[in-house]
Amino acid sequence: MAHEQVGVGRFQAELPAIVGDIERLVRTESPSADLAAVAHSAEVVAAMGTARLGVEPELIVLDGRTHLRWRLGDGPRRVLVLGHHDTVWPLGSLATHPFEVRDGVLRGPGCFDMKAGLAMAFHALAGLSTGVTLLVTGDEELGSPSSRRLIEDEAAGCAAALVLEASAEGGALKTERKGVSRYEVRVRGRAAHAGLEPERGVNAGLEAAHQMLAVADLGDASAGTSVTPTLLAAGTTSNTVPAEGHFAVDVRVRDAAEQSRVDADMRALKPVLEGAEVEVTGGSNRPPLQRAASEELYARAQGLAERLGIGPLTAAAVGGASDGNFTAGVGTPTLDGLGAVGGGAHADHEHVLIDELPRRTALLAALLGDLLSGGERR
Incomplete structure (x- = not known):
């Protein structure tokens, strides 16, 4: 699937399915410290990803924490797509912060950070046949104590790591993290x-x-x-x-x-x-994710966004860290903040803007296609 074939219209048509996938993920509570909850969440994520990608993941349990890895195709790994399915929200949070969609806004514990990003990844990756690893970890909110080595090993040698963490304010991509x-x-x-x-x-x-x-x-x-x-x-x-x-x-x-x-x-x-x-x-x-690790990918994404009619993009440097710090730390070009647009991560007002989901998913799909086809930076 080349990037020329990807457009916002495809994902606008898939929007009800994307929202439905986000709902299923949000309703599966997965606080990082609860190993049983994270293991159950991994089963739900695995079933969803298998249905969308047509490939079953490997379940990788490290120190009792459950991670998932999809390897699409038999060729060399060229792009790592990275996300996590654990959240900071304790069991029972749905009782006080129920999933809902109202007035174009989706709400629920963990929706923005980062279950919407996982649903987007499954839809953007559908149809890709080779060259991509999708890694979904289960301990990011704890600082990735068990998954760090796994992340670094998967990132090493890849041409790019694309991180599905939520965007910065106003939908900005995260090109620098402390x-x-x-x-x-x-x-x-x-x-x-x-x-x-x-x-x-x-x-x-x-x-x-x-x-x-x-x-x-x-x-x-x-x-x-x-x-x-x-x-x-x-x-x-x-x-x-x-x-x-x-x-x-x-x-x-x-x-x-x-x-x-x-x-x-x-x-x-x-x-x-x-x-x-x-x-x-x-x-x-x-380690820091410095701007030099992301500038070429950001320029590539900027050009693709203009072609899709959803540009211009903006960039932000943020104090919070993510697993993108690890991929940049091993020398892999890394672009972060490719997930949902919204706000309120870890807070009562956590939310996702529905209208942005097709656009951001189209951007992710176009960027993947462009990287896999070896397109020149635009």
Whole structure:
């Protein structure tokens, strides 16, 4: 299927089926931490994909988490299409956030991030016979602890990775994502009675406060680097000098040099109070997706959008990470945000704009056809 044969009209005709597929996926709740729910969701996704693509996927279970891989055709892998079927929404969320379509807007837990993207992928890939791997993971919202290696292995050597995460504001494609590092800082002191002999204690809570201030100073707004202390805990009772404390740190960076710089500074933290101890664990979670990894694919997509009559496209740099960070990290050209247009990811107002579904699915299909046919960049 060459890109010249793909048009918005085809997917406008398929819109009721696309919406029906999204509904089925949304009604199958799949919180990342619930292994049984994710396994059941994988069965639903597998059945849907098999019906649309005519090919059964491999079910890949890693650390109890269920992922799916379709390999279309017997030829070499040229394009990786990447998505996930887990969500942040706990079981029972449909009771408070029911699936609905009203006034051109589709709502439901996980619809935007990113079950609509999965339905779009199945429809865009239907009819393609070779050269594509579709990988749907089940732990993206946790940081892809079990699937990272799988993603990187599938992406290595591909000409392109197309990520079906939802678009940025206004439908913008995501051409740059910050890298993410996560740390835990543990502080140890010495307990003592806060009323009788506080001077005999080493206050881990106070030491944690010193360390949080030091950590916050590692950010560099001019470089786009944020280093943010987050979850904090210390102590056991209100009348005891805390003997232990800990806090989490979220790091976002635009480039690998900054990620390395922050990592070295985090590991160099030293205690301030005499007798206190500081331990830092964690590290890089996702490398940055830098603009250079996406610029050629974005230019190609821009040209195709103009030909389809749905241009011009817009691009955005975002702080949130995705599995596209991993594909870019192994050197594979990557374009992200090709999924649904809408908003409210992880929030009460999560939604998808119905009218955009045919256009975005047509763009995905055209981009796939163009890449597989070896078309020149436009």
